[in-house]
Amino acid sequence: MAATLSKIEQAKAELCGLELAPRLGDLAAQGWDKLDEATLTIRLKWLGIFFRPVTPGRFMVRLRLPNGVITANQLEVLADAVDRCGEHGSADITTRQNLQLRGLLLEDMAPLMEAMQAVGLTSQQSGHDNPRNITGNPLAGIDPEEIVDTRPLVEAIQQRLLAADAPRNLPRKFNIAVGGAPDSFLLHNDLAFLPADHNGELGFTVMVGGFFSAQRNELAIPLGLWLRADQLANYSLATLRHFERCGNRQARNKSRLMYLVDELGLEGYREAVLEELVALGGEAVPHSGQHHVNRSPRSGLGVQPQKQEGLNWVGLGVPVGRLDAASMAELAAVARRHGSGELRFTEAQNVLIVNVPAEGVEALLAEPLLQRFQPEPGALMAEAVSCTGNRYCSFALIPTKTTAQAVVEELERRLELPHAVRSHWTGCPNACGQPYMGEIGLMGAKARHEGQMVEAVKIFLGGDMGADPKLAELHDKGVPLVLLPDVLEELLVEHFGARRRAAA
Amino acid sequence: METTVISALLELSDSTDRWQHLQLLRRGRLPAQPWLEQIEQGEICATADVLAALLGQLNRAGVERLLRGPVGRDPAALLEAARRELPSMASALEVQQAWVEPLLAQPPTAPWLELIGLFRDPRGAARLRMALEAADPADPAQANAQRLLPLLGRQRQPQDAALLLELALAPVPLAWRRAALEGLAVGLSAWPLQPLADGLQQLSLDLDPGLAAQAVDLLARLPDGQRQLRQLQGKTLAPSVVDRWRRRLQRAPLVLVVHGRQAGVIPEVLQQLAADLEQSRSAPVLVQALTATSPEADERFWWAARRAGAISLVPLLLLPGDHARSDVPAIARHWRQRAAAAMLGDVVVRRRPFLGAWPQWQHLLADLLAERAGDRPLAWLHHPLQGALSARYLSHLAAVLGHPGVATAYSDPQAALAAQPQPPAVLAPLTLAPNRLSESLNMGGCSATAEVLPPLLTLPTVHRFLLAQLEALP
Ligand code: SF4
Numbered sequence: 001m002a003a004t005l006s007k008i009e010q011a012k013a014e015l016c017g018l019e020l021a022p023r024l025g026d027l028a029a030q031g032w033d034k035l036d037e038a039t040l041t042i043r044l045k046w047l048g049i050f051f052r053p054v055t056p057g058r059f060m061v062r063l064r065l066p067n068g069v070i071t072a073n074q075l076e077v078l079a080d081a082v083d084r085c086g087e088h089g090s091a092d093i094t095t096r097q098n099l100q101l102r103g104l105l106l107e108d109m110a111p112l113m114e115a116m117q118a119v120g121l122t123s124q125q126s127g128h129d130n131p132r133n134i135t136g137n138p139l140a141g142i143d144p145e146e147i148v149d150t151r152p153l154v155e156a157i158q159q160r161l162l163a164a165d166a167p168r169n170l171p172r173k174f175n176i177a178v179g180g181a182p183d184s185f186l187l188h189n190d191l192a193f194l195p196a197d198h199n200g201e202l203g204f205t206v207m208v209g210g211f212f213s214a215q216r217n218e219l220a221i222p223l224g225l226w227l228r229a230d231q232l233a234n235y236s237l238a239t240l241r242h243f244e245r246c247g248n249r250q251a252r253n254k255s256r257l258m259y260l261v262d263e264l265g266l267e268g269y270r271e272a273v274l275e276e277l278v279a280l281g282g283e284a285v286p287h288s289g290q291h292h293v294n295r296s297p298r299s300g301l302g303v304q305p306q307k308q309e310g311l312n313w314v315g316l317g318v319p320v321g322r323l324d325a326a327s328m329a330e331l332a333a334v335a336r337r338h339g340s341g342e343l344r345f346t347e348a349q350n351v352l353i354v355n356v357p358a359e360g361v362e363a364l365l366a367e368p369l370l371q372r373f374q375p376e377p378g379a380l381m382a383e384a385v386s387c388t389g390n391r392y393c394s395f396a397l398i399p400t401k402t403t404a405q406a407v408v409e410e411l412e413r414r415l416e417l418p419h420a421v422r423s424h425w426t427g428c429p430n431a432c433g434q435p436y437m438g439e440i441g442l443m444g445a446k447a448r449h450e451g452q453m454v455e456a457v458k459i460f461l462g463g464d465m466g467a468d469p470k471l472a473e474l475h476d477k478g479v480p481l482v483l484l485p486d487v488l489e490e491l492l493v494e495h496f497g498a499r500r501r502a503a504a
Numbered sequence: 505m506e507t508t509v510i511s512a513l514l515e516l517s518d519s520t521d522r523w524q525h526l527q528l529l530r531r532g533r534l535p536a537q538p539w540l541e542q543i544e545q546g547e548i549c550a551t552a553d554v555l556a557a558l559l560g561q562l563n564r565a566g567v568e569r570l571l572r573g574p575v576g577r578d579p580a581a582l583l584e585a586a587r588r589e590l591p592s593m594a595s596a597l598e599v600q601q602a603w604v605e606p607l608l609a610q611p612p613t614a615p616w617l618e619l620i621g622l623f624r625d626p627r628g629a630a631r632l633r634m635a636l637e638a639a640d641p642a643d644p645a646q647a648n649a650q651r652l653l654p655l656l657g658r659q660r661q662p663q664d665a666a667l668l669l670e671l672a673l674a675p676v677p678l679a680w681r682r683a684a685l686e687g688l689a690v691g692l693s694a695w696p697l698q699p700l701a702d703g704l705q706q707l708s709l710d711l712d713p714g715l716a717a718q719a720v721d722l723l724a725r726l727p728d729g730q731r732q733l734r735q736l737q738g739k740t741l742a743p744s745v746v747d748r749w750r751r752r753l754q755r756a757p758l759v760l761v762v763h764g765r766q767a768g769v770i771p772e773v774l775q776q777l778a779a780d781l782e783q784s785r786s787a788p789v790l791v792q793a794l795t796a797t798s799p800e801a802d803e804r805f806w807w808a809a810r811r812a813g814a815i816s817l818v819p820l821l822l823l824p825g826d827h828a829r830s831d832v833p834a835i836a837r838h839w840r841q842r843a844a845a846a847m848l849g850d851v852v853v854r855r856r857p858f859l860g861a862w863p864q865w866q867h868l869l870a871d872l873l874a875e876r877a878g879d880r881p882l883a884w885l886h887h888p889l890q891g892a893l894s895a896r897y898l899s900h901l902a903a904v905l906g907h908p909g910v911a912t913a914y915s916d917p918q919a920a921l922a923a924q925p926q927p928p929a930v931l932a933p934l935t936l937a938p939n940r941l942s943e944s945l946n947m948g949g950c951s952a953t954a955e956v957l958p959p960l961l962t963l964p965t966v967h968r969f970l971l972a973q974l975e976a977l978p
Pocket residue numbers: 387388389390393394395396397400426427428429430431432433
């Protein structure tokens with residue numbers, strides 16, 4: 001049987017990456033070139049450490065920030081780590097309300113892990129075949145429209161899933177999210193809990209099987225189960241235990257949860273997980289799948305009143321989610337100076353400073369940092385989401401972040417838009433930038449232009465995260481990057497009500 | 505049959521299909537042989553994406569065959585593919601067995617050297633070393649050779665530290681120096697410590713702030729990095745590098761012990777000093793009033809304490825009264841207990857002497873009073889102290905300051921002043937921040953007959969002095 005295991009499955013079965021934690025210092029002294037391929041490219045990801053073939057020797061660390069919440073103290077520790085990397089250092093806000101740090105040396109890992117632990121941060125199991133950062137309502141606890149505060153629920157799920165007895169060798173990555181407001185669009189997750197009533201009681205309906213990949217894209221579907229809030233952690237564990245045991249380990253491109261649901265049938269799958277849940281002492285009841293999520297996500301940008309009288313949050317646009325050490329340190333300082341020292345990251349790769357007293361808003365708006373991270377960015381920049389691209393990812397067909405930023409800036413110079421337009425940029429068919437969720441989706445490609453193979457994008461249109469969710473569909477299969485601003489300008493005028501600005 | 509499928513797919517206008525097809529090849533789910541044949545026969549173009557997918561799928565015979573064909577004659581696309589793909593597979597035994605020997609059989613010229621440099625192999629390292637020793641950085645035509653420097657670093661052969669350091673420090677084009685420094689960075693733990701530390705210290709003073717900044721960051725990562733960094737104190741660093749150097753110094757968090765006002769309220773000037781210090785030290789600073797309970801230390805404070813291995817307790821007290829003698833040791837004990845309770849391992853609580861005992865402070869005070877008094881009679885006022893030690897201190901201070909001290913009750917300084925043989929024209933209350941004494945001097949009519957100096961910390965010279973002294977503490 002063992003002989004049939006793939007290289008990845010073998011590596012995972014031989015040694016769990018978590019076992020490497022106490023040896024990080026030694027591994028660094030030995031040099032990363034000495035590490036075997038499996039340790040370098042697979043096992044270290046259990047500690048949240050990523051070897052980047054495009055920048056060999058300069059590693060990435062992906063955190064876990066449950067519900068996207070981070071404190072100024074924590075952000076400062078991370079800023080310090082990035083700062084040590086000088087011009088090699090940077091950080092990205094990810095589409096899972098998370099942060100990843102780039103440019104680190106292997107020597108930095110042991111001290112960084114220790115520093116993170118001291119301020120209550122972890123990067124455990126944030127990559128590869130693991131339950132990824134668990135997302136929730138970025139406005140949890142401060143949202144005037146809140147249905148339920150997702151923070152304690154997300155925290156409880158994370159604690160349960162990272163405990164020593166939880167699965168550590170899943171067949172594939174696993175995304176979990178908890179909804180807490182009418183705009184908690186979460187159907188791109190393998191497992192999403194959406195607020196829903198049962199017999200007049202508020203709880204959660206279970207949605208399963210959402211994912212995007214190069215082969216297949218699905219929105220999560222109702223499983224027909226309802227849970228009380230205190231059951232989410234147990235249910236998540238039951239799901240992972242079942243997935244660990246029964247998920248497909250033969251073909252990685254057919255191993256996300258939806259394939260297992262297909263294989264067992266929705267009913268069969270439900271029964272199997274229920275059995276696992278009951279064994280854990282949990283309970284669930286049948287449910288129609290009706291829920292309270294009925295509109296597309298708010299951007300959360302600008303100054304907005306919290307549900308707490310006299311307090312506001314201020315949402316700042318971070319162009320394509322890219323940060324550097326200085327801006328991280330400054331964000332921490334600004335949050336401490338004007339708010340309660342707490343920040344939130346959104347799935348649209350922006351940042352919120354929360355608990356800002358009304359009388360402090362003006363001073364916050366006058367901070368120089370807000371020239372760069374604007375509370376009211378342009379209609380396209382506000383919701384431009386982008387994956388990493390070829391600066392750091394070897395799958396990429398285009399430099400996603402720089403292209404997205406340059407094209408969006410150019411379009412904002414040319415056009416006026418009546419409302420924000422959500423564009424999702426992704427460097428290759430792996431679709432990490434979730435192109436199918438964008439009103440406009442852009443995917444790196446190659447195309448022939450004037451006799452040459454050139455960098456290009458496919459364009460997808462019509463992604464809808466509202467009451468009647470829909471994935472974007474292919475509109476153009478290859479627009480060379482040089483032509484992209486013109487093509488998008490046309491599209492925005494035709495389909496999104498954009499008006500051309502008068503020539504300067 | 506198979507080969508037709510490949511060409512057909514590679515010609516597909518939809519680049520996603522092509523990309524997916526290449527991913528299959530890359531994962532070993534398509535046989536590599538037909539691709540090799542097609543490339544050999546010129547039927548498919550060996551572009552970088554095709555080669556990237558093929559790299560890890562070839563055995564030695566396959567590699568030799570590939571290099572005999574068009575790819576060997578023009579290795580540009582191979583190099584582009586290898587730069588992206590090889591680093592993550594170069595440690596796999598099968599990949600090494602397939603590639604190293606055929607690459608060593610190639611001439612020691614630029615693209616082949618870079619390709620062999622992607623593997624960690626002593627023979628490859630020797631080739632890189634030879635090529636770099638013979639290279640002339642001043643010759644623009646040889647600019648490409650600088651790419652070999654980080655690769656040489658990755659080989660982690662201790663003997664190469666000398667070459668990398670020499671180039672990083674040499675008056676050669678900046679790109680070479682940066683590449684050499686990056687070579688040192690990616691092999692950091694392999695180099696002999698002393699020459700490395702010396703070289704990095706020297707580079708920290710470099711006129712190029714980019715190089716100097718990276719050198720400072722690397723120094724901080726060495727096993728005795730903090731000592732190395734402290735040795736840069738007083739050296740001429742570029743302003744942006746000074747900031748970086750400060751950030752890298754792992755400074756202990758400070759607890760400033762001060763006289764609070766009623767109910768432990770901390771006077772504004774002391775709070776401001778703490779805020780300024782926190783910024784300049786990049787480490788937490790707490791202010792503790794003698795009469796109040798210890799302030800809360802947050803996670804950032806404990807983190808800094810743990811990183812620096814210490815907490816520094818600085819009594820900003822001007823006199824050796826009971827507070828300095830018994831309260832401060834009690835406060836220090838208390839912090840020791842808290843550090844132990846926070847399970848911080850080896851964190852020590854360093855107690856500094858009270859401020860009034862610092863010779864630099866006494867001299868600053870002497871200069872300040874001399875300047876303010878000019879030829880006029882001046883008296884400095886303090887609250888009454890008991891015991892021989894205090895008496896010795898007061899007479900020592902009077903000698904240093906060149907003016908008599910007057911002990912007085914804070915609530916009624918008039919009485920003590922009236923008893924003076926010669927009425928002072930300038931009164932200096934010995935206090936850092938506004939307190940009852942400074943207030944009653946101003947309110948009680950003394951200011952009508954004499955100039956009353958403000959609390960010391962409100963004077964910019966004193967604020968600057970304390971900031972500089974406290975900033976310099978480890
Ligand atoms: S979508 Fe492709 S290019 Fe972008 S991060 Fe994912 S794998 Fe890399």
